[in-house]
Amino acid sequence: MTTPIPSQKVFSDMAPPETITSEPHRSGVEPFDATVEDDVDMQRMGKVPELKRRFRYYTTLFFVTVLTATWEYLLIANTTALVDGGRAGFFWSLVWSIAGMTLVTFSLAEMSSMAPTSGGQYHWVSEFAPVRYQKFLSYMSGWLSTMAWQAATASSGTLIGGIIQALISLNNPNYASPPWQLFLLAIAVMLSINLFNIYGGPLLAPMGNPMMFLHVALFVVIIAIFWALGPTVSAREVFVELSNTGGWSSIGLALCVGQVSAIFGLMFGDADHSLKFETSAHMSEEVQDAAVSVPKSMVYSFVINSFMGLVLVVSYLFALPSVDDAVAESSGFAFLYVFQQAMPVKGVNAVTALLVIVLYWSCTTFNSSASRETWSFARDKGLPFSNWIGHVDVKRQIPTNAIWLSLILSCLMNMIVLGSTAAFNALISLQVVALMATYIISISCVLWRRICLPETLPLCRWSLGRWGIVVNGLSLCYTAFAFFWCFWPQGTPVELDSVNWSPVMFVGVMVVSVVLFAVQGRKVYEGPVVSVESYKRDATRSIEGVMPKEEVNMTEKTL
Numbered sequence: 001m002t003t004p005i006p007s008q009k010v011f012s013d014m015a016p017p018e019t020i021t022s023e024p025h026r027s028g029v030e031p032f033d034a035t036v037e038d039d040v041d042m043q044r045m046g047k048v049p050e051l052k053r054r055f056r057y058y059t060t061l062f063f064v065t066v067l068t069a070t071w072e073y074l075l076i077a078n079t080t081a082l083v084d085g086g087r088a089g090f091f092w093s094l095v096w097s098i099a100g101m102t103l104v105t106f107s108l109a110e111m112s113s114m115a116p117t118s119g120g121q122y123h124w125v126s127e128f129a130p131v132r133y134q135k136f137l138s139y140m141s142g143w144l145s146t147m148a149w150q151a152a153t154a155s156s157g158t159l160i161g162g163i164i165q166a167l168i169s170l171n172n173p174n175y176a177s178p179p180w181q182l183f184l185l186a187i188a189v190m191l192s193i194n195l196f197n198i199y200g201g202p203l204l205a206p207m208g209n210p211m212m213f214l215h216v217a218l219f220v221v222i223i224a225i226f227w228a229l230g231p232t233v234s235a236r237e238v239f240v241e242l243s244n245t246g247g248w249s250s251i252g253l254a255l256c257v258g259q260v261s262a263i264f265g266l267m268f269g270d271a272d273h274s275l276k277f278e279t280s281a282h283m284s285e286e287v288q289d290a291a292v293s294v295p296k297s298m299v300y301s302f303v304i305n306s307f308m309g310l311v312l313v314v315s316y317l318f319a320l321p322s323v324d325d326a327v328a329e330s331s332g333f334a335f336l337y338v339f340q341q342a343m344p345v346k347g348v349n350a351v352t353a354l355l356v357i358v359l360y361w362s363c364t365t366f367n368s369s370a371s372r373e374t375w376s377f378a379r380d381k382g383l384p385f386s387n388w389i390g391h392v393d394v395k396r397q398i399p400t401n402a403i404w405l406s407l408i409l410s411c412l413m414n415m416i417v418l419g420s421t422a423a424f425n426a427l428i429s430l431q432v433v434a435l436m437a438t439y440i441i442s443i444s445c446v447l448w449r450r451i452c453l454p455e456t457l458p459l460c461r462w463s464l465g466r467w468g469i470v471v472n473g474l475s476l477c478y479t480a481f482a483f484f485w486c487f488w489p490q491g492t493p494v495e496l497d498s499v500n501w502s503p504v505m506f507v508g509v510m511v512v513s514v515v516l517f518a519v520q521g522r523k524v525y526e527g528p529v530v531s532v533e534s535y536k537r538d539a540t541r542s543i544e545g546v547m548p549k550e551e552v553n554m555t556e557k558t559l
Contacts, residue, residue: 035289037461041116042285044458045123046531051285051372052397054205057293062208064280064297066215067365070305071312072358075222075335076163078316080490082327082334084258085251086243087233087317093259094313098306100478105302106464107443107475109295112281113462114446116290118376119528120281121145121438126527127458128445136517137445138527141438142382143513148434149370153406154413155431156193156363157186158424160356166331167352171345179417186414193364194407197371201398204368211361218354219308223315225351230319230342238317245324246491257488279369282376295462371406375399381524430505436483437506443479447472 034042034053042049055063074094081090111124122142129137164185165177197204244254280297284290319338320326326334339348378389393400416424449457450468464471489500517525 033288037289037291038116041291044532045115045117045528047117047285047528049285050392050397051118051399053286053288053290054202055283055287055293056205057289057296059205059208060280060283060287060293061297061301062212063204063283063365064301065304066208066211066358067279067362067369068301068305069215069358069362070309071219072215072355072362074309074313075316076333076355076359078313079327079332079334080260081258082323083491084244084246084248084254086241086245086323087238087320088240088242089251089255089258091239091313091317093255094310097259097482098310100475100482102302102306103471103475104439104443104479105299106471107446108278108281108439109298110460110462110464110468111442111446112278112284112298113291113295114458114460116281116284116287116294117528118282118285118372119380120278120373120376121442122377122380122382123528124442125438125445126529127532128442128449130445130448134529135522135525135527137441138529139382139517139521139525140510140513141441142377142380143516144434144509145438146374146377146383147509148431148438149373150406150409151413151434152431153367153370154190154410156367157189157410157414158182158417160189160360160363161185163333163352163356163359166333166336167349169331170336170340170348179421183414183417186417187411189360189363190407190410190414193360193367194403194410196364197368197403198396198398198400201368201396204365207361211358214354215358216308218351218358219312221354222351223311225342225347226315226319226338230338231321232318233321238314243323245327248492256485257490259482260486260488279366282369282373285372285376291461367403367406371399371402374405375402378402380528381526382521384520425501430502430509432486433483433502433506434509436479436486439479440476440483443472443476447476 034049038053039049078090081093085093111128112120115123115127117123119142122138122145125141126134126138161182165175165182169175169177242251242255244251246254246257248254248257278298280287280294280301284294287293316335316338319342320334321341326337329337336348336352339351343351374383375390375392377383378386380386383389389402389405390399391401392398413424446457447469450472487500487503487506
């Protein structure tokens with residue numbers, strides 16, 4: 001039986017996990033050191049602590065809230081929703097997306113409490129999947145997650161650079177926005193972000209406070225501008241009148257396609273900069289009392305951002321005089337059209353500049369999470385050159401090589417912009433469906449284990465309890481539903497520059513991952529489960545009849 005830690009209740013091996021609400025044991029713990037609970041969790045997972053735990057609960061909450069930046073991304077990336085559904089379609093798709101993503105948030109939060117590791121999904125899959133599928137599913141999840149994070153990291157620079165170019169065009173109508181300048185802006189952004197994450201890493205936690213203030217203050221300013229200065233349309237136009245300008249055969253189909261904007265805003269960010277939903281999980285090994293702080297920050301940041309996002313969208317839709325003109329905005333950012341209806345150019349410049357600052361910090365923190373996910377997968381021998389990528393700078397206690405790798409890959413991917421923006425968008429389209437796939441796999445695995453082998457789930461300090469099966473099941477259904485619609489193009493007819501390339505990229509990564517697994521992965525990658533304390537204990541439990549015969553044979557064979 002697992003030895004209980006000081007702040008935990010005593011659990012029987014056969015009892016299902018339940019929530020532990022007591023405070024973490026801090027006797028003899030210096031600031032920024034791990035708690036006793038952190039040490040026990042790392043020991044259970046077989047991980048050696050290598051990163052400095054600079055984050056506490058509130059700094060983690062602020063970190064994730066600003067990183068997710070839901071209202072900012074709903075503001076700058078809503079064209080798909082306006083085209084496919086109009087104002088009312090955008091609003092209602094956001095409402096049901098919040099409902100669905102709430103369930104997904106709870107599922108991921110519980111898994112992050114069961115196994116608070118930087119690996120996230122691929123680690124959870126390795127622990128919770130049926131034994132015979134653990135290695136393969138974990139390897140596939142790791143590759144999908146890593147490729148998605150790196151593709152999203154590459155888009156950080158183009159996102160910031162694109163808004164800067166849009167501002168220049170607003171002030172100088174003759175500006176042509178050449179691709180080579182976008183490339184240089186993107187490289188400058190990525191270089192500064194990565195250098196900060198290497199040399200300014202200790203500032204990530206304390207900088208969360210002022211950036212959280214700016215995140216909230218700018219929200220209040222923009223809402224006030226929409227309400228006080230902007231034009232106003234009727235409530236019927238905002239909440240009732242649906243539109244279908246994407247050329248789909250029915251308004252229902254248009255709404256399903258248009259919901260992707262809401263999903264991106266809540267779960268990812270925007271279509272070009274996604275994967276923000278489970279970021280706190282990838283920072284787990286730098287968070288104090290991670291088994292509680294990480295899931296709580298994940299849930300409460302979602303609640304805060306969902307509320308702010310809903311208020312922003314309603315205010316934005318009331319201040320939007322013409323959907324057609326907003327969609328046709330030459331810069332590609334509909335929000336600039338709305339800003340111009342409410343403010344003079346100088347006001348637009350000032351507010352947008354502050355918005356860029358928040359987005360820049362969001363991209364900075366996002367990059368730090370991406371490097372931790374990549375480092376963790378390399379630590380478990382899931383990537384080529386794993387020894388180099390998985391190296392941790394002993395002095396700084398951060399994965400510097402993984403950060404350098406992200407910079408190199410970002411520069412290489414951004415070079416595609418010089419030849420074709422459509423080709424670059426095709427490359428980064430991978431991020432959305434790839435990460436959604438990892439959610440489906442990980443939630444499916446924990447649901448399977450919860451139904452078939454509930455006594456083998458790790459002790460959990462933030463638990464769904466008796467609602468686990470219901471929440472996991474509903475979140476799996478919603479994620480699969482959203483995953484399907486993420487493959488669809490914005491409208492019809494489909495042309496080269498409007499194709500949704502994510503199906504092609506997703507299948508391509510799957511094929512490459514399978515080949516790599518067959519050639520190398522199956523030989524060197526065992527999956528993090530082999531280091532977990534309960535892994536070998538399962539063999540003993542199987543002999544006593546706790547595990548089904550099929551699981552018994554596979555466990556003994558693996559051992």
